[in-house]
Amino acid sequence: MNIEQIYRTYGPMVNRRCMRLLGNQEEAYELTQDVFVQVIRREKKLDLKKPSSLLYKIATDLCLNRLRTKRRKPETANDELLQSIATDEDIETLVHRRSILDVIFAREPPSTRVIAVLHYVDKMTLEEVAEVMEMSVSGIRKRLRLLQQHGRNFGEQVV
Amino acid sequence: MKKISDLKLEQWLLGELSAEDSAQLTSEIENNPELRSRIDAMKQQSQELFQKHPPERFHTEVEQKIQLLEAQQEYAQSQRFSPVHWRMLAGVLALGLALVVIVPPLGTQDPDVGTDNTEQGSGYRTKGETIHLMAHRVDDSGQTSLADGVRVQAGDRIQLSIDKATGRSFVVFSIDGRGVLSEHYPRESKPKIETEAFFSLPTSYRLDDAPDFEDFYLVSSAQLLDRDDILKKANAAQQQPDFQESFRSMLSPQLTINRISLQKEKP
Numbered sequence: 001m002n003i004e005q006i007y008r009t010y011g012p013m014v015n016r017r018c019m020r021l022l023g024n025q026e027e028a029y030e031l032t033q034d035v036f037v038q039v040i041r042r043e044k045k046l047d048l049k050k051p052s053s054l055l056y057k058i059a060t061d062l063c064l065n066r067l068r069t070k071r072r073k074p075e076t077a078n079d080e081l082l083q084s085i086a087t088d089e090d091i092e093t094l095v096h097r098r099s100i101l102d103v104i105f106a107r108e109p110p111s112t113r114v115i116a117v118l119h120y121v122d123k124m125t126l127e128e129v130a131e132v133m134e135m136s137v138s139g140i141r142k143r144l145r146l147l148q149q150h151g152r153n154f155g156e157q158v159v
Numbered sequence: 160m161k162k163i164s165d166l167k168l169e170q171w172l173l174g175e176l177s178a179e180d181s182a183q184l185t186s187e188i189e190n191n192p193e194l195r196s197r198i199d200a201m202k203q204q205s206q207e208l209f210q211k212h213p214p215e216r217f218h219t220e221v222e223q224k225i226q227l228l229e230a231q232q233e234y235a236q237s238q239r240f241s242p243v244h245w246r247m248l249a250g251v252l253a254l255g256l257a258l259v260v261i262v263p264p265l266g267t268q269d270p271d272v273g274t275d276n277t278e279q280g281s282g283y284r285t286k287g288e289t290i291h292l293m294a295h296r297v298d299d300s301g302q303t304s305l306a307d308g309v310r311v312q313a314g315d316r317i318q319l320s321i322d323k324a325t326g327r328s329f330v331v332f333s334i335d336g337r338g339v340l341s342e343h344y345p346r347e348s349k350p351k352i353e354t355e356a357f358f359s360l361p362t363s364y365r366l367d368d369a370p371d372f373e374d375f376y377l378v379s380s381a382q383l384l385d386r387d388d389i390l391k392k393a394n395a396a397q398q399q400p401d402f403q404e405s406f407r408s409m410l411s412p413q414l415t416i417n418r419i420s421l422q423k424e425k426p
Contacts, residue, residue, distance in 0.1 A: 007217045010206035013169045019204075020165065026346060029212060030361045034223045036227065052170050123162040132166065 001043055003036055010051055014059045021117075023061035030086045031066060049125075053132045057114060064113045108150070112143050119144060163187070163322075168197060212362075223297060224359060231357045290323045292331070292377040292417045295365055305421060312424040313368040319343065319375060319389055320359040328352050329379035329387045331360065334402070336371030336423060340393055343375075350384040370423055377417040378410070 014035050018028035035058050109115070111133065118129045119140075130137045164183070171178050171184050188194045212220075295302040297316045305311065319331060328350040331343040344360050345351070368374055378389050393410040399405035407416060 003218045004214050004222055008209075009173065010392055011212075011214070011217065012201070012208050013173070015208050016165070016169075016201065016204055026361060033217075033224055033361070036217075037224050040221065050175075052166065052173055052175055056166050056169070076165045095267060122164050122166070124164045124166065125161075128167070148368060 001040065003040065006039070006051070007036065010055050013052060014055050017056055017059040018063055021060065022066065027066070031059065031062050034062050038062070050131075053134075057132050060114045060117060061110055064110070068113075074080065108147060112147055115140055115143050116147055161297060163194060168194070169196070169203065172198065172201060201322070201425035219297065220361075223302065226302065227320060227357065227359050232393040237381045243396060263384065270350075289326050290321060290329070290377070290379050290415060290417065292324060292375060292419050294318070294321045294375060294419050294421065295320070305419070307419050308422060310367060310424050311373070312422045313366050315366045316363050317366060317373075317375075317421070318359065318363040320357065321353075321377060321379075322357055324358040325352075325356045325381075328384045329377055329378045330384055330386050331375065331377050332390060332393060333364075333373055333375045334390055334393075335367070335373050337369045338397060339369065340390070340397065342390060345386065350386050352383065366421075366423075370425075372422055374418055374420045377418070378416075380411075380413060382413070384414075 011032060015028055015032045018031040018035075019025065022028050022031065035055060038058055092112070102103070104106055115133060118124045118132060124132070126137045126140050130140045135141065167176075167184065171181060171188075174181070176184065188198060202250040295318045296305055296311065297318050302318065305317070311317070321329060321331075329344070330350055333341050333343060335341070344362070376393070378384065389410070393406055396402050396406035396409055403418075410416070
């Protein structure tokens with residue numbers, strides 16, 4: 001596997017993705033390295049037919065892990081996340097804005113966190129999310145419906 | 160209008176879209192200044208990334224990270240307690256308890272102000288069970304751990320890492336034989352509390368031709384550090400005859416200082 005070549009081709013995309021979610025250049029580069037570390041270590045298990053989707057998914061997952069681990073307060077990139085989620089009409093009617101990040105980061109399985117960010121923050125269509133996640137559209141729809149349900153319940157508990 | 164996702168634009172730039180999707184998006188980009196400016200910004204960011212982090216170095220950096228991760232995992236594996244370990248620990252605890260009952264306490268020490276693992280009371284910690292700085296020389300054959308005082312030469316690539324970092328914030332800088340102070344970490348953000356035990360600095364460093372030595376300093380604390388204040392004090396301490404003593408005296412005793420001094424070979 002020629003990592004230098006893969007970095008030349010996909011490094012900027014991965015780095016932009018990390019930068020968008022973390023809002024910090026130093027951390028974004030560190031996580032870009034981590035994405036490629038995963039690619040090398042899991043080379044045999046990864047399906048590299050659609051490199052951009054796969055790398056995008058790994059980057060999103062690692063960044064969300066980082067955000068969750070650090071339990072950041074809503075500021076910088078998270079503020080943007082929060083705002084994006086909060087200003088989305090569909091979700092705002094369903095969940096309380098303060099609870100959604102907690103729901104995403106604490107209660108849902110990692111893949112649901114990635115799905116939620118791709119759909120609500122990145123505004124990807126269900127079809128696009130399904131392609132990145134290598135799941136069916138109905139599977140994505142079901143995950144989001146469950147997330148909204150959990151969010152509504154959680155919102156009712158804390159408000 | 161439907162928002163075009165970042166990933167879709169990335170795939171367009173990469174030429175990964177189907178011919179039909181690509182043609183449709185190309186037409187949208189041509190007619191939409193907002194999309195054009197997003198594409199321009201992405202191209203600009205790509206150039207900046209490669210200028211700052213060249214592809215030629217990337218492979219080595221990732222390999223180092225993998226090696227460090229594997230070393231960390233091996234270490235963690237070796238530290239796992241077996242039933243035999245638990246029985247030994249129980250015996251040691253029982254003995255300890257007996258001693259506490261028999262011997263009166265001699266006083267308590269703040270773990271951050273301890274003296275038993277500092278260099279003769281200098282306030283500079285050496286490697287041990289507390290947070291410490293590690294340096295490795297990296298070359299094509301892999302990496303070699305560098306002990307304090309070891310000889311290095313101009314052109315050597317040095318990777319710094321920090322062990323026992325959990326729950327600490329830290330600042331790393333170096334001072335060379337010309338008296339030049341270089342800031343290594345964090346460079347673009349405020350210090351943060353590290354959650355992992357092992358932390359490898361994001362970039363390695365190529366030693367220049369400054370003579371005599373290259374001293375790397377790690378200042379750490381259980382509280383969030385003020386990076387600018389520490390660097391200001393380091394600069395001020397450089398004006399004094401004894402940098403180490405002055406720097407130590409300028410900092411709160413709660414802060415830990417760790418140093419690795421690399422001696423420069425004459426060219």
